[in-house]
Amino acid sequence: MPSNGQQKPFRRSIPGLKSLPRPLYGRFESLPNRALTHRHSHPWVQLSYAIAGVLEIHTDAGRFVAPPQRAVWIPAGLPHRVFSSPHTEMRSLYVDCSVATRPADGCQVLQVSPLLRELINAFSNLPVAYDQQGEHGRLAQVLLDQLNEAPPVDLMLPLPKDSRLRALCRRLQAQLDGQVTLAQWSQRLGVSEKTLSRLFLRDTGLTFRAWRQRLRLFGALTPLEQGQRVTDVALSCGYDSTSAFIAAFRQQFGCTPGEFFRGG
Incomplete structure (x- = not known):
């Protein structure tokens, strides 16, 4: 993202989770200003996605860019930083490695279909401790299936x-x-x-x-x-x-x- 003439971004906090409350967990927030997180990693997979705004994930390999209808799949344990443009509506997901079957050696930018977008939006309305055996658990499983099948796109700057x-x-x-x-x-x-x-x-x-x-x-x-x-x-x-x-x-x-x- 160009920085000329823009205010310095504020630093977003990273949730101090020791474990995920469910195999699929959502973090949803509105960011009115440019924001960044410091370099960090997670013991689980992260899908960094926004329904509005443009995201960038920076790793040692390069910059992965996700405008609307795109998302970045970040493998567990990979150090990265997240940048977001003003007025970003985040809908990020954390995925336990036991249910993340998508093969990836590094970050990937994924295409977000209309179905996947609506599944993520619907999941954002569920309680954190949703019933894994009921309809909410079934929605989460369909969402995971769609994530694992989402096609990659070349939006990386090495x-x-x-x-x-x-x-x-x-x-x-x-x-x-x-x-x-x-x-x-x-x-x-x-x-x-x-x-x-x-x-x-x-x-x-x-x-x-x-x-x-x-x-x-x-x-x-x-x-x-x-x-x-x-x-x-x-x-x-x-x-x-x-x-x-x-x-x-x-x-x-x-x-x-x-x-x-x-x-x-």
Whole structure:
């Protein structure tokens, strides 16, 4: 998420649970301002999801982005931080490892179908100590089945391991509309452009241009979700024209910004 011109986010508290009251437990909250949690992990799986707002999960591997109709599956024991945009409506779930059958070596961004969304909303109205043998338990089981079957989507921005590239990426994230070229960055870092390009591809699996484009498009999700004009968002993210921004957005997400946020 871009930080230029925005207030410093407040720190969210993490519930001090020693164990889950049920194999599937929900944490639901409204966050009027930008928020973050400090780096932490859980002994259970977490589904970080919001029915409104944009979430980011940061791990050592990279940034996992969840606009509406997307969620992030976080394996048990994985250190992470959670960032949220203003006016986020959280509907996060904690899943005991004994019932979380979804295979995942790391975080995954999942597509949230209309059915899964409604199941999560219905679950948020249940008491914490719901009857596991009755209708509430059956709803929880259907919800778990849907979570395990939800298809993954590619909404991850990988972070390089090389310290020089990490410094470069921090600069890029701080100024989405920056126009410094790879050749100029290579001069600043004291390496050849060819070497820098090779290191970027080795560490992230993406070219420098593709990585920066993905960074800009991910940074555009919050202002778009909040209703800002596409033209204004495009310029703030470094695009010279609205048409170029929409073309890049369609290439990444398979639809235009308007279609993305209307249809989910």
